[in-house]
Amino acid sequence: MTLSLGCIADDYTGASDLANTLAKEGLRTIQTIGIPTDDLALPEVDAIVVSLKIRSIAASEAVERARASDRWLRERGADHVMYKICSTFDSTDKGNIGPVLDSLRADAGETTVLVTPAFPQTGRTVYQGNLFVGAAPLNESPLKDHPLNPMHDANLVRVLARQSAAAVGLVDLAIVARGAEAIVERLARLASDGNGAAITDAVFESDLEAIGAAALRQRLSIGASGLGLGLARGLIAAGTVRRHQRTAVYGKPVAGPAAVLAGSCSQATLKQIANAEQTMPVLRLDPEKLMNRRDEAQLALDWAAERMARTPVIIASSSNPDDVSRLQTRYGRDAVGQVIERSLAAIAEGLVERGVRRLIVAGGETSGAVVDRLAIPAFQLGQEIVAGVPVLHSIGSRHGDMVLALKSGNFGGESFFADALAIMA
């Protein structure tokens, strides 16, 4: 297999979002969980998205895993590697976007790396280096209350400069609007001024096409699904890849009960849970008890077992920002995140042992914990449910065929869970 595009995603929902975009644009794409083992049979593809869970771990470890994935992808022919970050630039002043960028840039021998989290389909746009979520600047959006990486600054030139060892410049919209050559010239100028990265404005798909064409002149780029769209269109326009009709895998219907697990505390997910509560049973886990009682997961499984032969069930730890911050003050941010992720992963395993084969997970870190516990090695792309969230068909799962949807906390409308379950039926 010779890859035309290699991708490394810093979380699993982000990986499925990017893989969905690449597949929609005509690239044969699969999502792997980490670097696949040699014995995993993979179909012939144009692009692989290696999913890592490195958004909120120690920067040194994130760097090590990203570099290993980069080497693996390049050994399989990928000339260009895209590092997929969140469209809301989820990170802290310690990283991990900056440290990973610095190390992948050095490995690729690049001077100034193009960076853009724009994803207009989901309302993420960048202007003068400032990230907007819909109409709100990032720091006024619900991301200001994220449990692990609250975002308090919309100016990404500043945000990235705090994380990266190198200086950070800007390719503004006026330059992007002039097309790929103008972007390349601006990057060269930024390089000669000593910048290691360039936040790049983008508002419309045409901006992303110019950005994709410019990025392909280099060996590395960093961004969200919008950049993936630009790279895919650039590869096809250049004749490097033949556009394949999107062949969403429909597969054999997967029988058995369906369940939803939610660990995201985003406003979108909170609304989706409230909406679903009108039509299906929802168990709201008590986060305080999860922190203290070992049998909480077992109680949740008993609750689910009584219901799931008749109806899909939802089990959620999600709380509003005030409750999240109270719990974190008491137990510490990292401890809370890890304990709750572990509990939801244990519940996922118990549900699958009891026959669940269709599973929706809300939350990136939560999805990582669940998929790791289920030890699913890779996914083929199925139908798109909403922008950024595809149906995923397991490859090589020890539980037999499974169908999953890994939903970014922030994605999807209020009826997402019912809509997704209908498509996954």
Ligand SMILES: Nc1ncnc2c1ncn2[C@@H]1O[C@H](COP(=O)(O)OP(=O)(O)O)[C@@H](O)[C@H]1O
């Ligand atoms: N009630 C809660 N209080 C505090 N933290 C929580 C609660 N429920 C879940 N969490 C943690 O919040 C984090 C949510 O992150 P994630 O799953 O990535 O969601 P999102 O996609 O919205 O970013 C996880 O680490 C999860 O364990």
Ligand SMILES: O=C(O)[C@@H](O)C(=O)COP(=O)(O)O
């Ligand atoms: O780019 C995005 O917004 C998503 O693909 C993404 O990375 C999701 O992260 P979570 O919100 O943590 O699920």
